[in-house]
Amino acid sequence: MKQLKWIFILLITSLLTAACTSTADPTTPTAGTTPTLEPTGQTLPTEAATAVPTPTTKTTEPTAVPNTHDLLTIVQNTLPANAFESLAVQPLHMGDGEQPALSSSTALSSPKGPLWAVHSQGFRNFDIDPVPSHFIALYTWQNNNWQELAYQQLNDLDENSVGPDYIAEQGVIQVDIDPATVWLAIDGGVGAHGGTFQLLRFDGTSLHLEVSAGSASPGVGYLEDLNGDGTAEVILRLHDFYVFCYACGVRYLNFGVHSWDNDAEQMVGRTLQPLPQTAQDHPAYQPHNRAIELANADLWPAALAQIEEAERLAGETAVLTHAAILQWNATLIRLYNQAYQAELNHAPYPLLTNIFYGDYAAALDIIRGYSSEQLFSPTPSVTQGTLAEGNEQWLANYILQQTNAAIAVQPELAAAYYFRAWATSLNNPADPQIGADLQQAAALAPDEPLFSQVALPAANHIQFGSGETAATITGQLDPQGIDVHVLAAQAGQRMSVMLTVPDDNARITVLDDQGNFLNGQQTSTFWQGDLPETGDYVIRVIGGETAPSAGSGQAVSYTLQIIIPQRITFAPGAISATVQGDVAAHESDDYILAAQEGQTMTVDITSPNDNVLLTIVGADGIPLSNGLMSGATSWQGQLPATQDYTLRAIGTLEPASYTLTVTIE
Structure with missing residues (x-):
């Protein structure tokens, strides 16, 4: 019996000892690392290890440990089913400086208690109407209960804010900017390969969206102390990723830089700006403002040389009243120089x-x-x-x-x-x-x-004959070669370009004299449209890669026809108009006029021996039926649509003069 009694006492003692040495909830998540390409000089906070106390004879009330699984359940129950792929929770470090005073409305017993951030993760569910917004909510554990302090949606905030469709693991991190404030950076994804970046600040009462940006590529924002003042800036990659194409990898660099203004209690965008006229007597004034001019023209090496000269003069002479402007401009110019130098190490073009x-x-x-x-x-x-x-x-x-x-x-x-x-x-x-x-x-x-030593190749200028509305060019095109033709035309004229080539082994592009594709068109074998301006237009005939002759290196023959019809207009109050012309055998003259649906149009064309015939085609490409579709000398009927109509005078076996009369009632 004595032996059993001692065994029982030892068992009770071991259980009490185990209870006194229990640790915090092992499921509480820890913060991750900052997912940036650039070094930030920051490390995320982690909870300090707690030493196991030595048991004493004095008994104390055990402290309740918050269960973050319960917190996730509470938040999940406020959301539509399957709104997001998952939720995540992480503890927040309050920093060593003066902490934000929590709102008195929360009735918390400890205004500096620990905080936890709960946020959505993965894709939001686009099958739900309305589509749920990604979010971040801050909670504290008080009086054995989870209490919400602040809540912030991340999508559809305003027209200038771009929110994420997707938030990855470690996509929400706490960052150090001002130790008196809690900062959260959100790195998200949007669309096929776009990215978003948002920076939130918690002031003890609510969350404030301080920075929001989107880009065609992920990794939009990162933090780095650019100017060496001990406080990290937010740098946004707002580059043009579509130079040639997204996958091509050629980029035009553009940064957005924001820094925390403690006095104004807001993030401030930092941009290049000249020194004011009040500083014009300072020796640094001229090289400084010259640096800004050069930088705004993307002449970054020259801008760097000028800003360094301004810094040297500012350091050797009288105090510069606006020294902060110089310092920020120097910081931004160095940012671009360093970024382009790094870019050139792997530039595809x-x-x-x-x-x-x-x-x-x-x-x-x-x-x-x-x-x-x-x-x-x-x-x-x-x-x-x-x-x-x-x-x-x-x-x-x-x-x-x-x-x-x-x-x-x-x-x-x-x-x-x-x-x-x-x-x-x-x-x-x-x-x-x-x-x-x-x-x-x-x-x-x-x-x-x-x-x-420049010898310019001659361009092929297309010119219409007197009174003609069309021109035909024939040429030989090397495989994958390009022929360039240029013609002058007037604003408002309707132009049609048709390419005929065996097996469609070539295509055309039509551009204005600034290199802009007309009507968004790039390549085809037919183009038609109204010309926007008076000036030169460039037609390129581009050889295909699969031409049968490509393997043998032989040229491909092509025919290019350009038609610019003469527009027919009626005199004020008139219902008809007459034009006269001459057409070569097997050629045509084109005219164009506007008419409305339901109007009755009569067209007559007369020529010696009826050698010139008529075809009428709507802008929609549908010929007006005359029983033969073409070959008549007159047409009358009710017009099917409001649009332009092309009247084509077609020469037959020999050159002929003609008279064309149009009546619309």
């Missing part, structure tokens, strides 16, 4: 990246191995086998954008004129600006061989 950077000397070095004939051709060698092949119009437009800006602030930059001439030739080889820019480049840099 370094020629354009160097021009984006403003390093025109490096861009020239890339093309030095090519002759002017290879560069100033419809298929320049420097684009062949690169991402720019087939994207020459986009390449030209980007270069024109950059060179125009560069020349505006640095008119002595010879290389900018040369590249502008090259880009202009890609859009419109007949543009007289090409020769003017090449002459200016050679005058500014007479020792540069590239600028003085």
